[in-house]
Amino acid sequence: MRAFLPILTFAAATALVACGPQTTEGTAGRAGPTVTSGAADIGGPFTLVDETGAVVTEEAFKGQPTLVYFGFSYCPDVCPIALQKLGVAQAQMGDAADAVQFVLVSVDPERDTPEQLAVYVTNNGFPKGLRGFTGTVEQIDAMKAAYKVYAQKVPLEDSNMDYTVDHQDLVYLMGTDGQLASYYGPRQTPADIAVGVRQYLMANN
Template sequence: MPTRPWIRRLVVAELIAIAVVLLVTGWFYWRSRATTLNGVELDPPQDIPSVTLQGSDGQSHTLGDFRGKLVVVFFGYTHCPDVCPTTASTMARARALLGEEADRVQLVFVSVDPERDTPERLASYLAKYDPSFLGLTGDETTIRQLATTFGVHYAKVESNSALGYLVEHTSSTFVLDTRGRLRAVLPFGLTPEQVASDLRALLTS
């Protein structure tokens, strides 16, 4: 017995609906996997105000100068005995793992010790890890303003260490997307492979 036209149309419509559901479900599944980070992704991303600081390259910079790249921002200081050298080393190795994509990532090290961290000292310190790393310093008020924007806390602590006083500070690293918005927070302790994976995901998302 011939199939009635309306039945054929109903079957076709149901098949199309099922196909659409599968496509949409698959897209959301792919998207959720593609944007899963080892760090914490901010949704929506947060705007960062423009603050001018002095760079280790002798130029004045704002974080907005690097739009078009991911900007990896870390707050630390050159006399730091542990967290800062560990983070700098991790970021240098992660950047190396990115291969050709490394040029699309700029690491910025913001000093929380402007009393001792001159542009020249920052340049010498960061060159040991990766010559592309940029240090930023400035007056205490401006640095504090920028740190507060990121939710970074720091405080000078007197010490008997040969390094002099220490500075306790937030150990997380922050990633700005190519539009200059705060997009992700990477906790201290991630491996270079995990950091590189997150940066690749953010470059393609």
């Protein structure tokens, strides 16, 4: 069932962050995303590979609710914090967590190889069973467009990293039908996420 949901006003107020040695956070990130009413138009076909090198498509988001975060392994602060928040939320879900899939989709495909993600997703505090998806630049760009994801390379001066990636700081809850069910911004707590997921499961049993 495709839910009638608030959708994100991405162009005006998506929560954005800059990952890097001089991390900044705009007012949109502090205030949280603005929403408007309408049918969620986020999602669609994609072809990527997971941390084992196996091909994955949009079918990976069907059959069980999935919490999806778009980030990258070289992100020094925002991404680890968001993924640790998901780890806490997973613990707070209790038995309900067994029904939920957790996925990191890389917005830095040039550096995030399957091998790199295979190590990264096992970091302490991240959700247990976290999967990592990556692909070619073209494949990631196509998924970013389908999922209305903002992410852009930014050159870094006076750093051993050639560049960082500005990107949104949002977690998508994709429903069992592969459609957007809800989303969580920087101001939502792990408890908010856990409650939202449990409510989704109760409503869709």
